Amino acid sequence: MPGIKDVAERAGLSIATVSRALSGKGNVSARSRERARNAAAELGFVLSYHASSLASGRNHNVGVVVPSVHRWFFSSVVEGVSATLLDAGYDLTLYNVSGGQERRHSVLNDFLLRKRVDAVIAVSLELSEAEIQQLLAIHRPIVGIGGPLPGASTIRIDDSGIAQAAARHLIQLGHSKIAHMTGDAAYEQDFRLPGTRQAGFKKAMNDAGLAVRPEWQISADFTIQGAYASARCLLGSSVERPTAVFAASDEMAIGTILAARDFGLRVPYDLSVIGIDGHELGEVFGLTTIDQDARGQGALAVRRLLDGLDGGTDTEAADTEFPTHFVIRSSTAVPPADPAPAR
Amino acid sequence: MPGIKDVAERAGLSIATVSRALSGKGNVSARSRERARNAAAELGFVLSYHASSLASGRNHNVGVVVPSVHRWFFSSVVEGVSATLLDAGYDLTLYNVSGGQERRHSVLNDFLLRKRVDAVIAVSLELSEAEIQQLLAIHRPIVGIGGPLPGASTIRIDDSGIAQAAARHLIQLGHSKIAHMTGDAAYEQDFRLPGTRQAGFKKAMNDAGLAVRPEWQISADFTIQGAYASARCLLGSSVERPTAVFAASDEMAIGTILAARDFGLRVPYDLSVIGIDGHELGEVFGLTTIDQDARGQGALAVRRLLDGLDGGTDTEAADTEFPTHFVIRSSTAVPPADPAPAR
DNA sequence: CTCACAGCTGCAAGCGCTTCCAAGGTACAT
DNA sequence: ATGTACCTTGGAAGCGCTTGCAGCTGTGAG
Numbered sequence: 240m241p242g243i244k245d246v247a248e249r250a251g252l253s254i255a256t257v258s259r260a261l262s263g264k265g266n267v268s269a270r271s272r273e274r275a276r277n278a279a280a281e282l283g284f285v286l287s288y289h290a291s292s293l294a295s296g297r298n299h300n301v302g303v304v305v306p307s308v309h310r311w312f313f314s315s316v317v318e319g320v321s322a323t324l325l326d327a328g329y330d331l332t333l334y335n336v337s338g339g340q341e342r343r344h345s346v347l348n349d350f351l352l353r354k355r356v357d358a359v360i361a362v363s364l365e366l367s368e369a370e371i372q373q374l375l376a377i378h379r380p381i382v383g384i385g386g387p388l389p390g391a392s393t394i395r396i397d398d399s400g401i402a403q404a405a406a407r408h409l410i411q412l413g414h415s416k417i418a419h420m421t422g423d424a425a426y427e428q429d430f431r432l433p434g435t436r437q438a439g440f441k442k443a444m445n446d447a448g449l450a451v452r453p454e455w456q457i458s459a460d461f462t463i464q465g466a467y468a469s470a471r472c473l474l475g476s477s478v479e480r481p482t483a484v485f486a487a488s489d490e491m492a493i494g495t496i497l498a499a500r501d502f503g504l505r506v507p508y509d510l511s512v513i514g515i516d517g518h519e520l521g522e523v524f525g526l527t528t529i530d531q532d533a534r535g536q537g538a539l540a541v542r543r544l545l546d547g548l549d550g551g552t553d554t555e556a557a558d559t560e561f562p563t564h565f566v567i568r569s570s571t572a573v574p575p576a577d578p579a580p581a582r
Numbered sequence: 583m584p585g586i587k588d589v590a591e592r593a594g595l596s597i598a599t600v601s602r603a604l605s606g607k608g609n610v611s612a613r614s615r616e617r618a619r620n621a622a623a624e625l626g627f628v629l630s631y632h633a634s635s636l637a638s639g640r641n642h643n644v645g646v647v648v649p650s651v652h653r654w655f656f657s658s659v660v661e662g663v664s665a666t667l668l669d670a671g672y673d674l675t676l677y678n679v680s681g682g683q684e685r686r687h688s689v690l691n692d693f694l695l696r697k698r699v700d701a702v703i704a705v706s707l708e709l710s711e712a713e714i715q716q717l718l719a720i721h722r723p724i725v726g727i728g729g730p731l732p733g734a735s736t737i738r739i740d741d742s743g744i745a746q747a748a749a750r751h752l753i754q755l756g757h758s759k760i761a762h763m764t765g766d767a768a769y770e771q772d773f774r775l776p777g778t779r780q781a782g783f784k785k786a787m788n789d790a791g792l793a794v795r796p797e798w799q800i801s802a803d804f805t806i807q808g809a810y811a812s813a814r815c816l817l818g819s820s821v822e823r824p825t826a827v828f829a830a831s832d833e834m835a836i837g838t839i840l841a842a843r844d845f846g847l848r849v850p851y852d853l854s855v856i857g858i859d860g861h862e863l864g865e866v867f868g869l870t871t872i873d874q875d876a877r878g879q880g881a882l883a884v885r886r887l888l889d890g891l892d893g894g895t896d897t898e899a900a901d902t903e904f905p906t907h908f909v910i911r912s913s914t915a916v917p918p919a920d921p922a923p924a925r
Numbered sequence: 926c927t928c929a930c931a932g933c934t935g936c937a938a939g940c941g942c943t944t945c946c947a948a949g950g951t952a953c954a955t
Numbered sequence: 956a957t958g959t960a961c962c963t964t965g966g967a968a969g970c971g972c973t974t975g976c977a978g979c980t981g982t983g984a985g
Contacts, residue, residue: 242941253965258943265944266962288698289636290941293970298632300675308664309657318652321678325685330698332643333676335664342668355631355673464866497866500843523807523840585971596935601973608974609932633971636940 241282250278261286288330300330301544302356304346304364307337310461311490311518312533316362316384319537327545332356336364347373358544360537361388365431380547382540386431394540394559398432401529401563402439402487403446405513408527408565409483410447413573414511417444418455418473418481420466420491433458436487436515454478459491466494474502474510482574483511489518489528496524496570507572517566525569536561584625593621604629631673643673644887645699647689647707650680653804654833654861655876659705659727662880670888675699679707690716701887703880704731708774723890725883729774737883737902741775744872744906745782745830746789748856751870751908752826753790756916757854760787761798761816761824763809763834776801779830779858797821802834809837817845817853825917826854832861832871839867839913850915860909868912879904 243261247254252271259265260275267275278284292298303320305313317333324331332355336343347370358380366374371390374381381391409417419440422433437456444451457473459465466486474480486492492514496506504510506525514521517530539561586604590597595614602608603618610618621627635641646663648656660676667674675698679686690713701723708729709717717724717734724734752760762783765776780799787794800816802808809829817823829835835857839849847853849868857864860873882904 244941254942255944255965255967256963259964262943266964268963271963287636287941289632289641290970291943293630293632293636293972294941294943296943296970303676307661308651309661314652314657317676318650318678318680321651321676322681322685325677325681325689331676331678333646333660333664333674334668335661335674337661338665338668342665346668463863467866494866520806523810523837587971597972598935598937598974599933602934605973609934611933614933630971633940634973636942637971637973639940639973 241284243284243286245282246275246278246284249282250274297548298330298355298357299328300332300356301541302332302334302359303362304334304336304359305362306335306364308333308335309337311516312385312488313362315533316537316540319534319539320360320541321537322534323538323541327541329357329541329545357548358382360384360540360544361386361391363432364388380544382543384536384540390556392543392557392559394536394543394561396531396536396561396563398435399439399442401515401531402436402485403443404565405485405515405529406440406443407447408567408571409485409511409513410443410449412483412511412571414483415447415449416452416455416479416481416483416574417449418457418484419451420469420484420486420495421456421458422461422487423458423465433487440485455481459494461488461491463490463494463497466491467498468494470495470498471501474498474504481510483513483571486512486514489514489516489521489526492526492528492570493518493520493524496526506570509575511571511574513571521566521568527568527571528566529563530566531561531563584627585630586627588625589618589621589627592625593617641673641698641700642671643675643699644884645675645677645702646705647677647679647702648705649678649707651676651678652680654859655728655831656705658876659880659883662877662882663703663884664880665877666881666884670884672700672884672888700891701725703727703883703887704729704734706775707731723887725886727879727883733899735886735899735901737879737886737904739874739879739904739906741778742782742785744858744874745779745828746786747908748828748858748872749783749786750790751910751914752828752854752856753786753792755826755854755914757826758790758792759795759798759822759824759826759917760792761800761827762794763812763827763829763838764799764801765804765830766801766808776830783828798824802837804831804834806833806837806840809834810841811837813838813841814844817841817847824853826856826914829855829857832857832859832864832869835869835871835913836861836863836867839869849913852918854914854917856914864909864911870911870914871909872906873909874904874906 243254243257247257250257252275256267256271257275260267260272261279301324303317305317308314308317321331334346336346361381361383363385365386375390383391383393385395419437421437441451457469459469484495486495492512495512499506499510506512514526514528516528517532521528586597586600590600593600595618599610599614600618603610603615604622644667646660648660651657651660664674677689679689704724704726706728714733726734726736728738764780784794800812802812827838829838835855838855842849842853849855857869857871859871860875864871
């Protein structure tokens with residue numbers, strides 16, 4: 240394998256000049272630059288990243304920590320991150336910590352800290368105070384997506400606001416019997432997001448003077464199948480049925496729709512359903528939702544990071560609210576005419 | 583940040599001895615080893631991977647090339663790979679090449695070849711002869727999952743066999759009007775898998791003396807939404823309706839089920855549907871399928887790789903057929919009684 | 926008692942780059 | 956003509972490890 244030395248020889252230049260020519264840093268005459276480039280191309284030379292990193296202290300590698308690439312939101316974000324990173328010539332080291340506390344711990348300790356990444360993107364990771372300190376201590380830019388990350392920059396959507404908007408949409412259609420499917424305990428612990436959306440929901444309900452009935456507050460694990468099971472319980476039970484369900488994610492909304500169909504309920508005539516996400520499947524189900532462009536969030540995170548990395552200036556922590564947009568499809572409509580309006 | 587030098591000083595040993603003690607290679611007295619370990623622990627020392635890799639030529643990093651982490655199969659495999667790799671102390675560099683030819687090209691050239699990975703796992707990537715040569719040329723172990731990779735080890739399921747099994751299942755139930763939903767052209771180009779499954783289907787049909795009707799051969803892009811659209815065309819058209827559909831993936835099977843429901847068809851009474859994959863959603867739809875444990879395939883690939891890496895022996899290319907198992911649920915049943923048996 | 930050998934250890938030479946520094950060249954102002 | 960400033964270039968010192976080699980010690984055999 241050719242090294243920079245070979246390139247230098249072939250180009251009739253010194254190693255130093257070749258290095259400068261290829262990296263684009265430092266002043267090199269156009270002639271030298273071209274010579275170096277040609278020689279490199281002819282030899283099929285590629286920099287050794289290890290050597291380069293060791294010498295320069297930079298890695299061209301960012302670590303991405305996600306709870307599970309298997310989930311819609313996370314894999315969407317990773318795609319956005321990956322594409323942007325690749326284009327910028329960076330590597331992406333993936334830390335999929337679905338294994339639980341233990342693995343996650345070892346990731347933070349053994350991997351991230353080993354000076355191998357220039358920056359880290361933490362997706363929806365609820366880190367402990369100590370973990371955050373650890374991360375900040377290695378003095379690398381960090382950006383968090385979809386979760387709070389005190390001390391680091393974050394990109395997030397207005398969870399509370401969009402939850403309110405979703406609920407209001409239902410309310411404005413005339414619904415008053417609105418159920419909310421939120422994330423369950425396991426999720427809450429890690430992501431906190433369910434709570435925020437729930438709060439938004441409650442606020443909208445309160446603002447409208449509507450009661451939040453506890454039996455209509457159900458939860459699931461953010462998957463279609465989990466929501467399906469939960470929704471079946473709700474819809475199949477003897478308690479009064481809501482006329483609308485606001486699910487904290489599209490997958491849960493879809494699970495709800497599937498459950499509704501099982502009971503012969505027509506969406507939206509018998510039951511309106513709204514979600515949050517902008518999941519690809521939304522179209523199949525005519526799901527009204529709030530699109531959060533997860534890919535875009537990933538891309539933005541990278542740009543933030545790269546700006547900081549190149550600029551060199553220690554950009555202080557900034558919170559960016561990522562825009563979302565309402566997508567109205569056919570899963571929401573006016574509530575069914577109440578046979579006996581309780582008034 | 584403490585370096586190995588600091589550890590050496592603190593332990594009262596030479597750098598060389600500390601290096602040997604910590605890496606476990608070479609002969610070191612128990613006493614020295616312990617001292618080195620303690621000193622390292624006290625200082626919170628972690629090896630610099632770049633320096634270590636540069637000096638040793640090993641990276642402790644494997645590259646994983648996938649078409650898109652956003653898809654069920656790929657993200658499942660990545661999860662399996664990630665978990666196994668992390669446990670072994672390896673990093674995983676993700677190359678998500680969903681951007682198309684161009685990005686994929688740059689990945690192969692600029693990234694993989696930069697000596698940064700010890701090995702590569704290529705998931706369902708149909709590489710050109712030249713690309714394969716490139717990969718093999720860098721002399722790193724490669725294992726392919728779910729796609730042919732001439733010259734490299736591969737892990738794959740018996741696509742043709744399970745397709746036959748799926749079709750036979752339908753045939754044995756009494757179906758003769760069987761449609762097949764395969765992957766569409768875009769996929770075929772990259773993965774070849776659709777063709778293999780299709781061949782299996784045809785073989786089973788031929789063996790049973792059944793006709794493969796072209797109008798019942800439809801295709802989609804392996805997604806629920808794509809299959810949904812395709813299935814709607816099939817089921818909504820004026821051509822005679824099949825009594826069963828064999829979809830080349832669970833997601834496509836689910837899309838088919840959703841389409842069937844739209845037309846008021848009951849699965850399995852009016853239409854049987856079978857898929858392949860073992861998708862989590864299968865349960866919600868009562869989908870009969872053939873489980874291929876994608877995660878397990880990922881884990882196995884890593885073990886293969888690591889064996890080769892540690893053993894050092896150039897293990898020659900081996901094809902491993904990964905076991906699958908039939909999961910019978912409620913989406914398949916005997917065909918509806920034919921009002922006018924055409925005989 | 927001597928010798929061969931094996932187990933430990935430290936020295937030092939890199940791994941393949943980046944970058945500081947100083948030297949040489951050129952252009953322009955004095 | 957001389958000085959100054961700037962651009963360009965090469966030499967060489969590392970970046971933080973790994974590892975070949977040689978020296979040193981202690982052991983058991985001869």
